[in-house]
Amino acid sequence: VAPDTVETLAAVIGFASEKGLKVAPxxxxxxxDLGMPPERVDLIVSLEHLNQIIEYAPADMTATVQAGIRLADLQADLAQGGQHFPLDPPHSDACTIGGVLSTNSxxxxxxxxxxxRDLxxxxxxxxADGxxxxxxxxxxxxVAxxxxxxMYIGALGTLGILVEVTLKVQPKPETGQAIIGRFPFISTVTEAAQRVLDSDIxxxxxEMANPVPVAILARRAGRGLGDTGFPLIIGAFGxxxxxxWQMADARKIYESMGAVQVFSVKDTLYDLTLxxxxxxxTGQAVPRxxxxxxxxxxxVPPEDLGRLYQMAEDRCQKKAIGCAMISHFGNGAMTLVFYLEKPFENKTVDILTPILAELTAAASDMDGSFTIDHAPVALKE
Structure with missing residues (x-):
């Protein structure tokens, strides 16, 4: 069902509660496909018709919207006022505000x-009772x-269905640039990133990465961005x-840390980088x-990102599995994408299973965590 008013949605959920129906928003x-498939779903409730901007106050830098509005549509409307909602989750062309908040993406x-949670x-x-x-x-x-x-952000709809939210928005930056440095060792990338954070920049x-994301970027941009070394991507806007001057300082740090190559990222290339x-x-951006x-x-702690990635890369090379990596160095959040020329089937899933088990144990030893987001059910079990 796809209710077009909050009242209708509340009535539907109330009815489902009375009848003992299992609801999935x-x-x-x-x-x-996050997590394991539910054992039972009686009713899927779509918020596709609850997709309006209820109130937008540019002077207050707030916007109240229905949860079914697509993030891309909200950004387009905010851009007319020179503002934006400063979240950039995966699937930003298709995801809704309610989905972004419910998954804390x-x-x-x-x-x-x-x-x-900050916005x-x-x-x-x-x-659940309507x-x-x-x-x-x-x-x-x-602040009262x-x-x-x-409580509701990141709860995956288990505590209730978000139907309306008020957001903090921000002025769109005057300009944005990035700089890509390629280093001979992943450990040097970690050191350079920490040097940047300790500077006035x-x-x-x-973002620290392995060579795969920059190779994809180079292919889309139709230009060379080096073919050796581990990338560190620093961006600044304002x-x-x-x-x-921040990009100039970052370049000096890269060069002092022994970067093999350094590339300035501006204009269209900057947009492609983001x-x-x-x-x-998303798992969709993989080599040709x-x-x-x-x-x-x-x-994991930022200083352990390189070590965890190197473990994943070593294991994947032995099994001829491709691995793309990108991580937000400042908070230690890493994404690993494992890919092949053919679909992952039972045999290849069995090869990957012990690798993921080892990475899970390693992340735990680093006082961190490791989760499987998008994968065949057999791999999640």
């Missing part, structure tokens, strides 16, 4: 702006009571003069001739 459908810009100031939720409840408000300085908004994002960084976690991959996420 659906936004853009981009993350319906984010991207590289979280280093500058935070995650969804939501009000919620309206339909609970009751409609509100939390927070429509102004940034509303408990901050119940955070204020990066908008700081006034042009500030961005220019696009590839967003796409890698390869099929969409299995996506896993790890969260």
């Amino acid at each position: 659906r936004g853009g459908g981009t993350k319906m 984010s991207g590289a810009l979280r280093w500058m702006y935070g995650t969804a 939501v100031i009000g919620t309206k939720v339909v609970q 009751t409609v409840v509100k939390a927070g408000g429509k102004v940034v300085k509303n 009571g408990y901050d119940l908004n955070k 204020t990066p908008g994002f700081i 006034p042009e003069e500030s961005v220019e 696009e590839v960084i967003q796409e890698i976690p 001739g390869m099929l969409p991959g299995i996506v896993c996420r790890a969260s």
Whole structure:
């Protein structure tokens, strides 16, 4: 069902509760395979018709929207006022605001702006019995009571269906640039990234990767970006003069740390860089001739990112499995994508299973975590 009013949705959920029906809310459908398949679903509730901007106050830098609005549509409307909602999750062309918040999805810009929990100031939720409840408000300085908004973010709809949210928005930056440095060792990338964070540079994002994402970027851009070395991608945005000196300082750090090659990233290439960084976690951005991959996420201390990646790469090379990696260095969040020229079937899943088990144990030993996002059910069991 796809209700077109909050009242109708509440009535549907109330009816389902009375009849003991199992309900699954659906936004853009981009993350319906997270976790294990449900044992039973009687009713899928789509929010596709609850897709309106209810109130937009540019001067207050807030927007109240229905949860079914696509992120891309919201960004287009906010851009007319010179603003944007500063989350850049995967599937940004298809995902809905409700889905983004329910999965607590984010991207590289979280280093500058935070995650969804930092950007939501009000919620309206339909609970499991059909009751409609509100939390927070429509102004940034509303601090009365408990901050119940955070409870619903990342809850995957298990505590209720988000139907309306008030968001903090930001002015669109005057300009943005990035710089890509390629280093001979992944350990040097980690050291260079830490050097950047210890400097006067204020990066908008700081991404370390293996060569695969930059190879994909080079193919899309139709230009060379080097073919050796591990990349570190630093981005900055804001006034042009500030961005220019930050990129110049980053270049000096790269060169002092022994970067093999350094590339300035501006204009269209900058936009393509952000696009590839967003796409890698979908599993769809893989080298030419390869099929969409299995996506896993790890969260470990930043200084351990290189060690965990190197373990994954070593194991994959022995089994002839492709591996793409990108990570938000500042908070230790890593995405690994495993891919082949053919679909993952029982035999290849069996080969990957012990690798993922080893990575899970290693992440745990690093006081971190390792999860499988998009994969055949057999691999999740």
